Amino acid sequence: MKIEFSVNGAAHSVEVPEEMPLLWILRDRLGLTGTKYGCGIAQCGACTVHLDGQAVRACQVQAQELQGAEVLTIEGLGTPEALHAVQAAWVEHQVAQCGYCQSGQIMQAAALLDLTPSPTDAQIDAAMSGNLCRCGTYPRIRAAVHAAASKLGG
Ligand code: FES
């Protein structure tokens, strides 16, 4: 089927099987490889992107759900010259270790701050609990989310 949707503010039209996951469309059809494949079954959060402003697992969203949708990926959150506040806080707090989970962590954190500008530790832990990190960066993630919240005025 033909899907017309927007990714990072740019219009795209792709011909794909109706059940193809958004994750594969992003990575294999559009070349946006910042969004990672971890488990494929909604258990790790590595594939987190925003769909119409909400954090979703791209491995679980099918092409047929994307008609007219607006998708935001890590490539569109900020630019190297103008990082999103969450990205800047991640750099300041040196959050990443191997880095594999981090684009998903950042997209989840950005969605959290959109809804909850000044989250408590408990709210951060609850919002981020579906994003796994084998490197154990959780304390730095929490610190960076607080820093980004301050920067954004929360
Ligand atoms: S790859 Fe989507 S949640 Fe793990």
Ligand code: FES
């Ligand atoms: S930084 Fe390595 S899995 Fe999270």
